[in-house]
Amino acid sequence: MLKENIEIKNPNQFSERFLTKFLENGFGALPKRELEVYLLHLLLEDGQFRNENEAIDFHEMSLALKMTETKVRNLVYEIELKYQQPINFSHALIELVEKQCYEVDKSRRAIKFSIQSPLLKQAFEYEVRQLAAISDGSFAKQVVTISEVTFSKLLNRLYGDKVDDEMLARVQSELNLEPGTQNARTRLFELFVAEFVKESGKKLAGSIFDSLNPVEWLKALK
Numbered sequence: 652m653l654k655e656n657i658e659i660k661n662p663n664q665f666s667e668r669f670l671t672k673f674l675e676n677g678f679g680a681l682p683k684r685e686l687e688v689y690l691l692h693l694l695l696e697d698g699q700f701r702n703e704n705e706a707i708d709f710h711e712m713s714l715a716l717k718m719t720e721t722k723v724r725n726l727v728y729e730i731e732l733k734y735q736q737p738i739n740f741s742h743a744l745i746e747l748v749e750k751q752c753y754e755v756d757k758s759r760r761a762i763k764f765s766i767q768s769p770l771l772k773q774a775f776e777y778e779v780r781q782l783a784a785i786s787d788g789s790f791a792k793q794v795v796t797i798s799e800v801t802f803s804k805l806l807n808r809l810y811g812d813k814v815d816d817e818m819l820a821r822v823q824s825e826l827n828l829e830p831g832t833q834n835a836r837t838r839l840f841e842l843f844v845a846e847f848v849k850e851s852g853k854k855l856a857g858s859i860f861d862s863l864n865p866v867e868w869l870k871a872l873k
Contacts, residue, residue: 657715660697668693691716691723692730704750706767709793724769724792731770738774741809741873749866755848760799762848767793778805803837803844810872811836843868 659665672689673681681689694700700712707727713720747753747764754763766772775795779786782804787796797805814836822828822835822842847865 657694657699659699665693665697688726688729688733691726692734695727695730709767720792728769728773731768735770738771740771740774740778743771743774744805744809745866745869745873748869756796757848760848761796762799762802763794763796765793766795778809782808799844799848802847803840806843806869807837807840810869811840813872814839 669690673686675681695707700708700715702708702711709720709723709727712718712723716723747766752765754765755761756763764775766775772793772795776786779795779797779801782801784797784801784804786801818839819835822839826835826838828835828838843865
């Protein structure tokens with residue numbers, strides 16, 4: 652027990668990894684900040700400060716460590732930079748949809764994504780900037796809001812080249828579009844997002860998408 656509300660689940664592995672890192676360059680050579688980052692990394696790897704969905708609970712972490720949420724988020728950001736695998740954004744976006752980490756604002760025709768990972772939030776905002784579009788992160792530190800139009804452009808950029816010719820031909824035929832692959836592809840993602848916003852992630856209506864839900868359809872494209 653480190654303290655009353657933190658109990659290490661795998662103490663042998665935890666202590667072995669900590670001592671290995673601490674003694675790596677000689678006793679006391681590890682800077683204080685790096686030591687804090689690595690210690691928190693070990694706690695997260697041990698399963699501490701996780702909610703029922705295995706996502707990091709920054710509020711719990713803040714209370715347990717007696718630090719502000721801003722400080723623990725900064726530490727987690729450093730952990731993600733130093734010790735985690737690079738983010739595959741297209742896969743991460745599907746996971747956000749799959750876990751329903753979003754809320755549709757139908758009046759504003761916008762989608763609010765709840766993103767607990769500071770590094771993933773940064774990646775999301777970067778992807779939006781690549782489109783010369785704007786995201787709004789003023790609501791809360793973990794929320795990124797984008798318009799319906801921006802979401803459709805983002806999906807088109809991430810998955811557009813993976814839409815097959817048969818799907819494009821169906822879009823062109825059913826919507827009586829002028830011949831042109833790019834036009835049909837763009838329209839396809841606009842329709843997808845319109846249905847996504849309308850149904851808030853339920854089964855999509857319309858023969859273009861058959862009976863697939865948003866997660867299944869995006870997974871088929873990744």
